[in-house]
Structure formats: structure tokens, C-alpha cells
Amino acid sequence: AQAAGRGEDTSVIDRQPVPLSASRAGASRPVPPPRRTKRGPILLAVVLVLAVLAGLAGWWFGAGRYETTPGVINMTRAAAEEKVHAAGLGFEVTGSSYSETVPVGYVVSTDPGGGDRILRDGTVEALVSKGPERHDVPAVRGMTLDQAQDALQRSRLVYGHATYRFDARVAKGVVLASSPKAGTALKRGAAVDLVVSRGPRPIEIRDFTGKDADVAQRWFDRRGFEVDRSEENSDTVAAGRVISQTPHDGNGFKGDTVRLVVSKGPVLVEVPKVVGMGTQDAVSTLQGAGFQVDTQQADLYVGLQYVVRQSPGAGEKAPRGSTITIQIV
Known part of the structure; x- marks a missing residue:
């Protein structure tokens, strides 16, 4: 039973004894050196080639495919074109611009500018001067x-x-x-x-109210004013004098209108006849006509109270409000 149990739990491996001579023989055999391979130099060559190619690519994309744009500012169009073509580049005038320093027809600017990079076989665009603006x-x-x-x-x-x-x-x-x-x-x-x-120069207006109207007329005429002159009677302003003036002060301009109202003197009234009238009737008649009355006694005054003389005489004209003298007997 015990033997059967061991058979189920474990397995027995039989080992053959190693002969002593064989063990000694193996210990004394020399180890051969490692064999050399050709793969190392090939890999190194590949790496070098790739490095060179990377360098060439970097040079090409960095600077190799570019040229330096020649400077042609202040050159004639023909000379600039010749110089750019000599550098293997195209040349095109795309317009013109004003310049205070570059003569008319000469190159005033380029794109790219002189000294800048441009792709090989690229075209330099130029503006020519129109001269000073x-x-x-x-x-x-x-x-x-x-x-x-x-x-x-x-x-x-x-x-x-x-x-x-x-x-x-x-x-x-x-x-x-x-x-x-x-x-x-x-x-x-x-x-x-x-x-x-600023328009016409203003003129200070002078007031001629109460003064000679002809003098006023000449003064305004000389200064270019238009004078609108009218006349009317006045019991207070003498004939030929200015009753009113519009405007009478301030400033005016040549061509402005000044209105003058000139006196014709007082209104003249026909003197009524009072000779032969009694004193009271004569005075009443004259006062009714707008006159003042001065009653005087004649040299042969006897007290009859009749008018024998008047001055001004009947039918004459006298200013309204003036005095009529009568003499009575």
C-alpha cells in the first residue's frame, strides 16, 4: 500500500552515473573563439549615408534652393533687368510709385529686397519711380x-x-x-x-437829426449809402432840417439804405378876413383857423371895438400857430 501511494504522488527518475573519465575529458577540452560577422561595417556605412543625405536635404530646404536677390535700387529698368537675369532670376515691373530721391523711371523698390533670399528661378518684382509726388x-x-x-x-x-x-x-x-x-x-x-x-467794412452811422438835410444827403452818398428821403410839415423843425433818421446810430455797410424825413416847416393856413368885425368875433375867427391873436388899439382909437387893420392880410398864408395882429378903433 505504501508503495502504491508513492507511485501516485511522485515519479522516480533514474539517473545514469557519469563516468569519471568522461567528466575529466570534458573539463580539459578548449573553448573555440567567437566568429566575426560582416553586418557591423554595413550598418555603419548605412548610417553615414543617411547622415549625408539628411545634411544634403537640410541644406537644400534651408539654403540650397535659394539665391540671393541682387540689389538694383536706383538703377534704370534696363540695367536692373540685366543684372537680375544675370543672377538666373526673372524680372518683372509690377507698378510705379512716387519717390523724393529716385529719378523717374529708375527702380525704387523690389520684392524680395536686395540681399533677401529668393527661390532659384524665381522672379523679382520691381516698382519704378514716378519722381517726387x-x-x-x-x-x-x-x-x-x-x-x-x-x-x-x-x-x-x-x-x-x-x-x-x-x-x-x-x-x-x-x-x-x-x-x-x-x-x-x-x-x-x-x-x-x-x-x-469779412464782407464790406462797417461804417459808423452819423446822426443828422435836426441838421441840414442836404449836408446829410452828401455825407451818406459819399460813403455808398442809399438815401430814402421824404418831406413833411413840422411845427417844431425848421424847413430843410431833418425831422428823423433811420437808422440814426450803429454801423452800416455800403449799399444800406438810410431814411431821412425832412421838414417842410409848419403847415401854412390861409388867413381869414376879420377887418370890419367886432373884436370878439375877429379873435374867435382867427383862433378857429389855428392862429394866435395880438390885439392892438389904432392911433384913432375911440372905443368902438371894431377891427380896422390885420397883419398878415386876408387871403395870405401863414404858419399854423403863428400870430395875427389886429388893430381896433
Whole structure:
């Protein structure tokens, strides 16, 4: 039973004894040296080739496929084209631009610029000079200030400042002149000053009320005023004198109208006849006609109270309010 149990749990391996002679023989046999392989030099060569190729690729994509753009600024178009072609590159003029330093027709700029890199067989694009940029001052006389500023802006110039002066013939706010004058060639953005009218110079009006109307007329005529003259009677202002003036003060301008009302003197009234009337009736009649009455006794006064003389006489005209003298007997 025990033997059967061992047979189920374990397995017995029979080992053959190693002869002593064989063990000694194996210990004394020499070990052969490792064999050399050819794979090492091949791998090294491959690595070197790849390194060279990587270097060439880096050079090509970094600098090898590029040329240096020749500098042709300030050269004529023909000379610039010849120089660029000699470098193996194309040349094309794509436009023009103003230049203060480069003469007309000469190269003013390139793309790429001189000294910059450009692909082999690439094309250099160039702009040729149109010379200095200049713009003529526009004619702005007769324009309003706003219109003149717009005209300057359209001409690529700018408005500087305005000075104002009186002008008898040009309305206020209208441009009289420019500085520099019209037609002058200026750089882009240069300032142009303007002279603007303030209109006619104002004239201080003199008051001629109560003064000689003819003197007033001459004074206003010499200064360019229009005089509107009318006449009317006045019991207080002598004939030929100014009763009223409009305007009578302040400032005016040439061409303005001044109205003068000139006195014709008082209203003249026909003197009624009172000779032969009694004193009271004569006085009442004269006062009713607008006169004052001065009653005097005649040299032969006897107390009858009748009018024997009057001055001014009947039918004559006298200023209303004036005095009529009567003599009574």
C-alpha cells in the first residue's frame, strides 16, 4: 500500500552515473573563439549615408534652393533687368510709385529686397519711380470756406489756417485767395492757407437829426449809402432840417439804405378876413383857423371895438400857430 501511494504522488527518475573519465575529458577540452560577422561595417556605412543625405536635404530646404536677390535700387529698368537675369532670376515691373530721391523711371523698390533670399528661378518684382509726388494747389477763389477745404482734400493737400479781411465787393465767408497761389506744385499733405472775406467794412452811422438835410444827403452818398428821403410839415423843425433818421446810430455797410424825413416847416393856413368885425368875433375867427391873436388899439382909437387893420392880410398864408395882429378903433 505504501508503495502504491508513492507511485501516485511522485515519479522516480533514474539517473545514469557519469563516468569519471568522461567528466575529466570534458573539463580539459578548449573553448573555440567567437566568429566575426560582416553586418557591423554595413550598418555603419548605412548610417553615414543617411547622415549625408539628411545634411544634403537640410541644406537644400534651408539654403540650397535659394539665391540671393541682387540689389538694383536706383538703377534704370534696363540695367536692373540685366543684372537680375544675370543672377538666373526673372524680372518683372509690377507698378510705379512716387519717390523724393529716385529719378523717374529708375527702380525704387523690389520684392524680395536686395540681399533677401529668393527661390532659384524665381522672379523679382520691381516698382519704378514716378519722381517726387506733387499736387497743384486748386483754384479756390470764390468758394466758401467749406468748399475750399473739400477742394484741398481732393488735391491731396491740407487746410492750414484762414486770415480774414474786409472786401467791399466779396460777400462774407467767401475765399479771396490762397497761399501758395493756385497752380503751385506742393508735396502731398502740404498745408495751404486761405484769405477769407469779412464782407464790406462797417461804417459808423452819423446822426443828422435836426441838421441840414442836404449836408446829410452828401455825407451818406459819399460813403455808398442809399438815401430814402421824404418831406413833411413840422411845427417844431425848421424847413430843410431833418425831422428823423433811420437808422440814426450803429454801423452800416455800403449799399444800406438810410431814411431821412425832412421838414417842410409848419403847415401854412390861409388867413381869414376879420377887418370890419367886432373884436370878439375877429379873435374867435382867427383862433378857429389855428392862429394866435395880438390885439392892438389904432392911433384913432375911440372905443368902438371894431377891427380896422390885420397883419398878415386876408387871403395870405401863414404858419399854423403863428400870430395875427389886429388893430381896433
